[in-house]
Amino acid sequence: MANIIESTCTNCAKLEDGCCKTCITEHKFNIFSPLTNEEIEFLIDDKKQIIYKTGETIMKQNTSSTHVVCVRSGLAKLYVESDNGKNVIVRIAKKGDFITGGGLFNGSVQHFSITALTPVRCCLIDSAKLTTLFSENNSFAVGLLRYNTKQNNYLLNKLVNHTQKYMPGRVADTLLYLKNEIFAESAFQAPLTRQELAEMSNMTKESFVRILHQFKDSKLVAVDGNTIEILNENSLIAISKNG
């Protein structure tokens, strides 16, 4: 069971200790940077700080939720569970990511699930507080809209990539995404099974394995279990572009 850890992070319970303010800068929660100290105080007043174990569900699709998630550490997968039982992993959330399940001002039903890939430390913040701040602080409102817009463009791009590219292009996309967006390193140990990597790439695990093996044979990547190293990024980019 996930445990509330307000005791372990006592500094964070009140703003006077400087913890939440620090968290916002340190963890790069850019979305909150326009807020004044007073507004932050208001925001975090009754927030809950939770640690999820690997594999635990942070949010479940189609359930109702009145809070948003701010990831402080760890990785989580955001995925849609389709009617046929197959999952589509939409993105990976990491430190500093801010997640609204179905969106503010649009009902409380979550349109995707979130599951911890590693232990995840996060803060759950009441949506109502965000809507209040949305009205009071225009820069914050602009930030929220911009966040949504970017998400929109991201999804538009993913739609095209997933429907128009052949499998090697999609595998290349997934590997480049992990390198550049998540780990920011050429070699990384991804806490993702082949099944999950396949769900990110819109294919079966068998197909993913085969293509990864081809990439390995072509010296584009080095693979050892969950550790993947990008050896030839330019070729992967070419494969991604080519389709």
Add this chain to the structure above:
Amino acid sequence: MANIIESTCTNCAKLEDGCCKTCITEHKFNIFSPLTNEEIEFLIDDKKQIIYKTGETIMKQNTSSTHVVCVRSGLAKLYVESDNGKNVIVRIAKKGDFITGGGLFNGSVQHFSITALTPVRCCLIDSAKLTTLFSENNSFAVGLLRYNTKQNNYLLNKLVNHTQKYMPGRVADTLLYLKNEIFAESAFQAPLTRQELAEMSNMTKESFVRILHQFKDSKLVAVDGNTIEILNENSLIAISKNG
């Protein structure tokens, strides 16, 4: 009825005529309903009213644009042009639709193209005016965010439908979308070629034609050229669900 609206709209240059205000209610531009008369006056001050002929490009992907589009009549396709030359039609815009190409507050680059499927009458409004109103009128800001959120959920849904369903399910989706979202009638004459219907359904035109033919054989639809009639909506829904 339609004539009255259109004749008033021709003098839409000033609010004194009551036209833009009428337009907002009559054409159901809900996004603008929170605005005061003064704000509307400000918004439409130097707007441009344009008529596009069938086939004309209203917005071109990857170009810069500083305005948003409000469709007053006609139909237009919003589509992404992918690197391999194939198009993905994301949605059809109709009367009352409000379109921001790449989004407010996020650069001016358009992330998709818009082309008129029929003659399209629309107003182009300066994005800067919207951002000003966003700051001044909170209800309007909420409406914009809600619009974006809905768009997000729509794209999420389309991503899953296009990647997880077999072709018959996707064709069923397209037909149901046209019936319920665009024409609001069981029988409709769609100004879309088979190629375009295929681009909405993420498949080749040949595949679309074949599946439409099967649906016709199964008495699910009646087809005569561009006129399509949904005869058995429940079966189409079942096919859509099934995958």
Add this chain to the structure above:
DNA sequence: AGCATTATATGATTTTTGTCATGACGCGGT
């Protein structure tokens, strides 16, 4: 350590979908 369970890998086969080729039909322009 030994066993059960899960994840990974790989070949054989089938299903799904796209590509190519061809013909029919409809429509605008001369």
Add this chain to the structure above:
DNA sequence: ACCGCGTCATGACAAAAATCATATAATGCT
């Protein structure tokens, strides 16, 4: 009316990807 062009339709075939089967490696548990 005739031609040319684009759309629509349909069959034959090829390519892409999923499924199935099975083997191996890794992991967790008692």
